Amino acid sequence: MSIYCIQDFKTEFDKLMSKNSYKSLEFKLINYFFDKPISELISGKRLNNSDVTPYIKKRIGGSGGFRGYFLLLIKEESLYLMFVHPKVGARGSSNIDDESKALLYKKVLSCIKDKQLYELTLNNEKNKIVFKKC
Amino acid sequence: MTVSMKSNIKEVLNDVRHSSYTEKKSSYMDVNKVNRLLDSINDFKNDLKEKTVRIYNVNENMDKLTWFNIDDLNEDCLMALNDLISSAKDLQSSLIRQYVVMDKILKVKEIAKEEIKDFKNSIDELKESYEDLESVFFSLPQMPEFVETTKQLSLI
Numbered sequence: 001m002s003i004y005c006i007q008d009f010k011t012e013f014d015k016l017m018s019k020n021s022y023k024s025l026e027f028k029l030i031n032y033f034f035d036k037p038i039s040e041l042i043s044g045k046r047l048n049n050s051d052v053t054p055y056i057k058k059r060i061g062g063s064g065g066f067r068g069y070f071l072l073l074i075k076e077e078s079l080y081l082m083f084v085h086p087k088v089g090a091r092g093s094s095n096i097d098d099e100s101k102a103l104l105y106k107k108v109l110s111c112i113k114d115k116q117l118y119e120l121t122l123n124n125e126k127n128k129i130v131f132k133k134c
Numbered sequence: 135m136t137v138s139m140k141s142n143i144k145e146v147l148n149d150v151r152h153s154s155y156t157e158k159k160s161s162y163m164d165v166n167k168v169n170r171l172l173d174s175i176n177d178f179k180n181d182l183k184e185k186t187v188r189i190y191n192v193n194e195n196m197d198k199l200t201w202f203n204i205d206d207l208n209e210d211c212l213m214a215l216n217d218l219i220s221s222a223k224d225l226q227s228s229l230i231r232q233y234v235v236m237d238k239i240l241k242v243k244e245i246a247k248e249e250i251k252d253f254k255n256s257i258d259e260l261k262e263s264y265e266d267l268e269s270v271f272f273s274l275p276q277m278p279e280f281v282e283t284t285k286q287l288s289l290i
Contacts, residue, residue, distance in 0.1 A: 045200045045266050047274060053287040057266065073290065087258070095262050098273045102280045109283050112290065 001038050003120040005081035006111045008104060010118055010131055012084055021089050026129055028061040029068070029084075034122055038077055047101060055105055060084070069101070071108050081120070082108050175245060182236075182249045189229070189256035196222065196263040200270045207271075215271050222264035229257045 005013075013029075016022040033041070044058030052074050060066040065087060071080040082104045086092045111117055118131040199215070207215075233254050241250050274280045 045197050045263075045270070047200070047266070047270055048280070048284050049204045049270070049275070050284055050288065051203070053284070053290070071287070073287075076290075094258060095265055098269050098277070101269060102274065102277050102283075105283050106279055109286055 001036070002076075002078045003033060003081065004078060004117040004134070005120055005131070006104075006108055006117060008083050008107065009081040013129075016084070016086065016091060019089075019091070022086055022091070024061065025066055025084070025086075027127070028066065030122065030126070030129065032058075032060050032068075033079065033081075034126075038072065038074060038079070041072060041079065048105065057101075067095075069096075069104060071105075080108050080112065080117070179246045179249050182246060182253055186249070186253045186256045189253075189260055192222075192225075193256070193259045193263045196267055199267065204271065204275060212271065215267065219264045219268050222260060222267075226257060226260050226264070229253075229260070233257060 013025065016025050042054065042056075044056045046054045046056055047069075048055035053071060054074075055071050056069070058068045058070070060068045066084055067087065068081065069083040071082060072078075073080075083096070083100075085096065087094065115134050117134045119134055121130050121132065122128065123130055196218070233250070236246075236250050236253070240246055
């Protein structure tokens with residue numbers, strides 16, 4: 001399965017990784033998303049009522065951890081990370097509003113069409129995410 | 135003056151002698167009373183843990199509902215979902231009131247600190263779950279751009 005992200009995700013990821021209290025995010029993302037069959041990623045809350053292109057909100061790192069927003073294109077076996085936020089701490093928030101959920105959704109479609117994406121892979125040690133512009 | 139002082143000293147001495155004798159006979163603390171107190175704290179912790187697990191289960195079951203197809207839901211189902219969201223809001227209000235009391239009385243005394251923290255987290259997630267349910271079934275499908283994006287994605 002190929003994993004991509006839009007700029008919004010990378011920007012938030014970089015901000016969070018610069019804070020010691022959120023350093024666990026990278027490990028949690030690797031653990032949850034990488035080297036997994038797509039069937040294992042069809043869980044969480046489906047926001048768009050679609051079986052073939054589910055837009056999913058998922059708890060990452062258990063309760064009180066992070067919330068990840070991503071799109072799955074089942075047939076293409078590709079996953080698009082759209083946004084991540086912590087539940088607690090200085091950059092924490094309990095939820096994002098409907099306008100933001102809709103805006104991210106529209107944005108990921110436009111980024112897929114225009115190939116404005118980063119491809120995510122792991123380094124050799126499989127402990128760091130490598131972002132490569134498409 | 136000297137006589138008065140001597141009398142005072144004797145008075146204190148008697149008090150100390152009496153206390154010393156009494157305390158020597160008694161145990162360090164009333165073990166039964168302490169055990170009853172610890173049992174009560176443990177009972178409270180276990181009840182709170184059970185309640186927290188029940189809330190997490192409710193949250194998980196609400197999350198699963200988002201995988202139902204809206205097209206398969208009739209008016210009755212949508213009304214039931216609306217009732218569910220309202221009931222979940224009521225539940226969250228009641229639980230938050232309980233949490234506030236626990237936080238005020240117990241958490242500051244470091245009693246059941248972790249259990250209370252987890253209880254609060256389950257309440258926060260309950261709020262998040264009914265908000266998301268409202269988004270999925272009522273708000274987002276009403277946003278034309280959102281619906282259009284779903285259509286366009288299905289064509290990719």
